[in-house]
Amino acid sequence: MAKVIMVQGTMSNAGKSLIAAGLCRIFKQDGCRTAPFKSQNMALNSFITTEGLEMGRAQVMQAEAAGIAPMVCMNPILLKPTNHTGSQVIVNGEVLGNMSAREYFAYKKQLIPDIKRAFRKLEEYADIIVIEGAGSPAEINLKENDIVNMGLAEMVDAPVLLVGDIDRGGVFAQLLGTLMLLEDSERERVKGLIINKFRGDKSILDPGVKMLYEKGNVPVVGVVPYMELALEDEDSLTERFDQKEEGLxxxxxxxxxxxxxxxxxxxxxxxxxxxxxxxxxxxxxxxxxxxxxxxxxxxxxxxxxxxxxxxxxxxxxxxxxxxxxxxxxxxxxxxxxxxxxxxxxxxxxxxxxxxxxxxxxxxxxxxxxxxxxxxxxxxxxxxxxxxxxxxxxxxxxxxxxxxxxxxxxxxxxxxxxxxxxxxxxxxxxxxxxxxxxxxxxxxxxxxxxGIRIKDGVFEDYQVFKEKQYDKLADTLRRYLDMEEIYGMLREAHLE
Missing domain, CATH: 3.40.50.880 (Class I glutamine amidotransferase (GATase) domain)
Known part of the structure; x- marks a missing residue:
């Protein structure tokens, strides 16, 4: 039976996808058959598997980090927004239909059997499954019938790493506020906090790290620096759209x-x-x-x-x-x-x-x-x-x-x-x-x-991406307590 760990975030774009990808790479480097999983993804960037099935590209990126071919069971539900209030709903790689947000919220509980089947299929392959959440587990208006954050963690009995984004500011409020809004049973699942995208001297942050543990009773298992990586990110919040400079x-x-x-x-x-x-x-x-x-x-x-x-x-x-x-x-x-x-x-x-x-x-x-x-x-x-x-x-x-x-x-x-x-x-x-x-x-x-470019200047893109995954893994090994994280891994017990 596969062991599991789940990465959740205090908000969208806190860095869940990259942290999960980095863990996939580390476990793969350490000789474990590893696979990513996200029960529900909302994205307009998608991929087609060899079977002709559609899935979100975030899990494709994580699968690449794990060194395996993408499988639709890694992302059984994909929502592709068609307007501000509705999405095309894709289940197990095939279009189910278009639904408004309200319609989908009422319907999604019916998809739990599909999520369980996909997870069981992935268990047949993997030694370790790295699960990614979506948005925040503290969105109290959406917690009913949750199938992607704490609801999924309970479904598979997964320990949780909670990631906060210090680059946006307010990381202590993010992490402590999220913990406070969780139910007691949910809070017990959070085994470690990660402060992500840190810039500067960590010693200045140390008193805050100590206070986080005192007030939240959950250890900080890593302060990860801001990383310059050329890997795919969440399409709705990508920083790629901010590029204004013009090159040659x-x-x-x-x-x-x-x-x-x-x-x-x-x-x-x-x-x-x-x-x-x-x-x-x-x-x-x-x-x-x-x-x-x-x-x-x-x-x-x-x-x-x-x-x-x-x-x-x-x-x-x-x-x-x-x-x-x-x-x-x-x-x-x-x-x-x-x-x-x-x-x-x-x-x-x-x-x-x-x-x-x-x-x-x-x-x-x-x-x-x-x-x-x-x-x-x-x-x-x-x-x-x-x-x-x-x-x-x-x-x-x-x-x-x-x-x-x-x-x-x-x-x-x-x-x-x-x-x-x-x-x-x-x-x-x-x-x-x-x-x-x-x-x-x-x-x-x-x-x-009229510009001369030498032959051989450009590196093969696949080789380039492999180096990026290794760079990500090297950084996480340095700044995360991987011994502590390995100790958190728990065998899945799917209800």
Missing amino acids: IDIAVIHYPRISNFTDFNVFEQMPEVTVRYVTSISELHHPDMIFLPGSKNTMGDLKWMRQNGLEAVIKRMAEDIPVFGICGGYQMSGYEISDPYQVEEGGKIRGMELLPVVTVLQSEKKRCQTKGKIGMLKGCFHELFECEYQGYEIHMGQTSYMLNNSVQNVCENVISENGKNVYGSYVHGLFDHGNIAYRIVKILAEKK
């Missing part, structure tokens, strides 16, 4: 309201002298060397948003001089028309940006698959990408077809371009993560700008 090679990603799977562009961030900026207005766009139109959970709505704030018109003008690349929803927007006969999004039809000779019909069934191959013939500045090998995954509701002599035909290529323009489109997420496609793109942009 400047890449702009349009940050529309329902942006999804922006992890497609993380690979470019680790390249020297390249910046990736997420822009929401004309004033932020400036003069980039390339524009990405990313995925979207509401393609028609986000296209309207670009049309209304003027970004569409500016991007169309810029496409005459710089490459514009649409991925998934951004690819659909780049065509001549998007129609929605099944009311998947907003119904009706909408004119596209008319940059690529394609039309899209939104379907009632989502396409989910992994894919790999070689890029076919391309026109424009990226013609050198011909026959580059790629691998990734598709996850979309639309079927896209070529416009040809007033008729349409199926699109077979996974990357297409427009004659006479530097406009490209693809449904493949992760297109740039493998091989040298990202490197070639940046090299082409540099040559176009």
Whole structure:
């Protein structure tokens, strides 16, 4: 039977995901078969497994840290927000339907059997399961029928590490306030506190650490410094959107309201002298060397948003001089028309940006698959990408077809371009993560700008990420009491 430990936080973005990933890496380095688990994740960044099932990317990142392939049982429930009050509910990798927040709150208790089955399946593989909570366990208005924080900890009898974010301030109030709002039985599960994202001299913090134990009766098992890591974070609160500086090679990603799977562009961030900026207005766009139109959970709505704030018109003008690349929803927007006969999004039809000779019909069934191959013939500045090998995954509701002599035909290529323009489109997420496609793109942009980039400057992205996981583990080993944490591990007893 697997041993378990759970990482909860005082708030969203306290660092649960990275702490859990670091523990996965440490246990893996120490020879334990380790797997992550999060019963319910809310995210617009998702992944498709080899079986064609959809799960949150946070658990994919943690699985990579643990050195194992992602499995949908690591994240049995995924909520993908469709608007401010509702989400698409995905259970065991397949779409259950759309629900308002109130509808889901009333329904979610029915998903407990799915959570238990997923956990049992993971137990068949793992020696240690590192569980991640969501938000805060002290959200007293949501504690009824909780299935992701203390409710889950009780379900599997997991000891809890509680993480607070000192970088935002008020970490003592965060940790003590959370403990005070827990029930006695819940408080007993909290075996250690972690102060995360600390900057400065720890000796100044020592009196506060002592007082935390005196007032909360729970030991502080680590003060973790602020870490500069290039790993995926919570998509709703990522600091990536704050990047404003422009490097020698400047890449702009349009940050529309329902942006999804922006992890497609993380690979470019680790390249020297390249910046990736997420822009929401004309004033932020400036003069980039390339524009990405990313995925979207509401393609028609986000296209309207670009049309209304003027970004569409500016991007169309810029496409005459710089490459514009649409991925998934951004690819659909780049065509001549998007129609929605099944009311998947907003119904009706909408004119596209008319940059690529394609039309899209939104379907009632989502396409989910992994894919790999070689890029076919391309026109424009990226013609050198011909026959580059790629691998990734598709996850979309639309079927896209070529416009040809007033008729349409199926699109077979996974990357297409427009004659006479530097406009490209693809449904493949992760297109740039493998091989040298990202490197070639940046090299082409540099040559176009008159900048010389030496061959071999860019490290393989997968190798780069492995080093980041090792760096994370090394830091946690130094600043966490791992002997104490190993002593907390408890065999799961699923009710």
